[in-house]
Amino acid sequence: MKEPKTAINPKRADDFPEWFQEIVKEADLAENSPVRGCMVIKPWGYSIWEEIRNWLDLRFKETGHQNAYFPLFIPLSFMQKEAKHVKGFAKECAVVTHSRLEEKDGKLVPASPLEEPLVVRPTSETIIGEAFSRWVQSWRDLPLLINQWANVVRWEMRTRLFLRTSEFLWQEGHTVHATKEDAEKEVFAMLEIYRKLVEEVLAIPAILGEKSPGERFPGAEHTYTFEMMMQDRKALQGGTSHDLGQNFSKAFNIRYSTADGHLEYGYTTSWGVTTRLVGGVIMVHGDDNGLRLPPRIAPYHVVIVPILAKPEKEKEVMLYANLVKEELSKIPYHGRQVVAHIDSRDMRGGDKWWQWVKKGVPLIVEVGPRDLESNGLVYSRRDDPQLEKKKMGSKDFVEHVDTILDEIQKSYFTSAKEFQQKHIATDIHTFDQLKAFFTPKNEEKPETHGGFVRAKWCGDPETEKLLDPLKVSIRCIPFDQTKTEGKCILTGKRATLDVILAKSY
């Protein structure tokens, strides 16, 4: 049998990075801009981010957080106040040095140098910390629970659409608490919201845990993370939640008077997820025909393609398509209504159909003159590898659409979970085995080897750099510890800590 043709070339198994670029292009999600390392997020890609944003924003507000907006620019002197923080970000800062342009010999050049150069925010702990030092005065002001939706800039050397770009969009939560315990609770509560987003909405299984010291946020006491496995078996860090202890409150003098009149430093947290989650959705769910969007994050749940082959029936078919759309829109689906879109562009129906397959819409419906008479429709599910076209009565379809969408949502999570489970090795006990695991054998393509390794680690931060030559890192110390004893994968010493090791984005 001849291998069936696929819409995306190359296939995942043949060249994963190139497959990723192709999906981004064919699903019209984003493109490289002429500005080094910056991307243009195209409407379809942006609308996925909007769904993520809407979902999170509601949860942040439900848990008492308020949105605010802080300056894009950070004075150099602020960056310097937390020593580890500035060290972590100094190598990737876009710096504004002038406030005007002037023409010189027919060429535009920067003019009017600033007294103090400004950094374009790579993250906002410092500029927000300064504001919080004024906002927080008394225990009555606590907890202070703030979130910001913003763009940030980290000057990356090697960039990749959605995964690593010099500018990206994100949310960053920043909070102040009266006690260490309250701050800890916040950090875990936010991580739990992220887990729900990723597992229940994006249908991606997540491994939750703490970052090792080598991977900790610059200036944090503890960084918590969730790690997702992509289809090339590499890890993508989905987002982080930082317990900043009193590091930033001491650097920025965030103090409050207690009920009995003492002055105390607050405990701060910060936490964020970025547009790279869109990259995660692509790399976990995408197949050789394009993107596959979990229904709960899909901007459209159903796309209706009217078959307008017979001009005399055109009006009737459009009316019918609209009727189906209207009925679908009445069905509630996880806090939204079912979103149906009619694609009435002047194009061949088959071309449209394939476009929506590539864009990952969960359900594609076709209605034509014949369906009119039978009150039926033809639909295909994006989770069906054969993309089989099935007939159904339109009333029946409307009645079952929420169930079908739930099935698709579940099937994506289940296959991602199976894939993840299959590729977590637990039988690696020595550094040599580890090295072998992460080194492709002769006949292996780089995209079909490796995975996550769950092994023991002694916990000595000095040992982490032994992993550098393998281009592997400790992704996290997972929360679900077995507490058994074994040998450290890096040193051979006795160790009880379970860690997850992997190559990562």
Add this chain to the structure above:
Amino acid sequence: MKEPKTAINPKRADDFPEWFQEIVKEADLAENSPVRGCMVIKPWGYSIWEEIRNWLDLRFKETGHQNAYFPLFIPLSFMQKEAKHVKGFAKECAVVTHSRLEEKDGKLVPASPLEEPLVVRPTSETIIGEAFSRWVQSWRDLPLLINQWANVVRWEMRTRLFLRTSEFLWQEGHTVHATKEDAEKEVFAMLEIYRKLVEEVLAIPAILGEKSPGERFPGAEHTYTFEMMMQDRKALQGGTSHDLGQNFSKAFNIRYSTADGHLEYGYTTSWGVTTRLVGGVIMVHGDDNGLRLPPRIAPYHVVIVPILAKPEKEKEVMLYANLVKEELSKIPYHGRQVVAHIDSRDMRGGDKWWQWVKKGVPLIVEVGPRDLESNGLVYSRRDDPQLEKKKMGSKDFVEHVDTILDEIQKSYFTSAKEFQQKHIATDIHTFDQLKAFFTPKNEEKPETHGGFVRAKWCGDPETEKLLDPLKVSIRCIPFDQTKTEGKCILTGKRATLDVILAKSY
């Protein structure tokens, strides 16, 4: 009779600019940041912007526009492609010149100079134009209707919270059309959405018209605007809609092949409103007790202050407050539900009440132990200058809340309209009269003189600069022209064009 004390000092009539700063502070809307000219938008101020954003975003989408996101940075070479455009913005550009920081003698300094400096976007016609030149190929791709929610930077010398800040938030629409007529239609359709926002939602009367050549957007063929009168009788430009003709499509080579195979340049438009609208709401509706928010833009419609004087009744009062809140939340109000908020902070009830007065919430409700028995409540309307506390049955209140909110909305618009009408002078015919009108007499405070002048203008762009010494400008050529003949206010020549002249922000 002694003058009643007011919550905001100074009063509007005594020192309008200082009154404005005080409202911003007392209503907790925003604050100056340590970064020159940049503001921090605090939660209450940001939530007003969120309401504006939600309202507009829905209308943009309803009219076929899609959101996307383009880079923050613009290469210098892009800025140069449209000559007038670069001239208009060169004097206020933040320029990124380095991509790293390094320590030198214990001081952080910019390092790694960029090959080509980058401008932080003051507006995005150029960077989006470049993308559109790739997105637009055929007539089938048109119209291309894109919107972006973003931050922009214009390095202003004199800044003022919300009204003029170096960084501000806005939306910028960018569209491409096949014909001049289609582009014109778009420009007016978007202006009409803005008019609806401003008049029907923000309750601010707007004067719609075209900008004179001296006030046109750099690179536009026509700029349309809506101008609002503040309570100091100055004008605030609320937003603009630009017909860019083929200027940018020629600069960036945005061409499409027509149905019969020709290559044509597209016609582009752009349009935007910014966070300065929040400043407009303050300066139009605010009174000497603080902000007054039109219900349709208020983040909370009703704030419930529970009176918790008797500890033994506390639980019951809170239960009752929650019941009232729940019932209110069931009432639909202009595409939202009524939003009620219970202020349960550990503070004196009277202090809370005044805070919400200053924050401009349309309705403040108090419930205490006595109301429990009578199933009643006490409420005050923010549009009542006496802020009288009235009793009402809670069932009655819930039943009428939408009507009361509509009344408040209407009363704000009506008084703003009356104020505006009263201060448009139509009897100014000579330059001397104009000069006298805009010069405070001895006994007059600067905040209680002047206004808008509706007069004739000959239309010669060269004459506009005659207004500079008066610090007055042509705000717009209003759409509603009388078409009568008169004398040009600047030159005394015969003229038929009506223009609006004013001092402005």
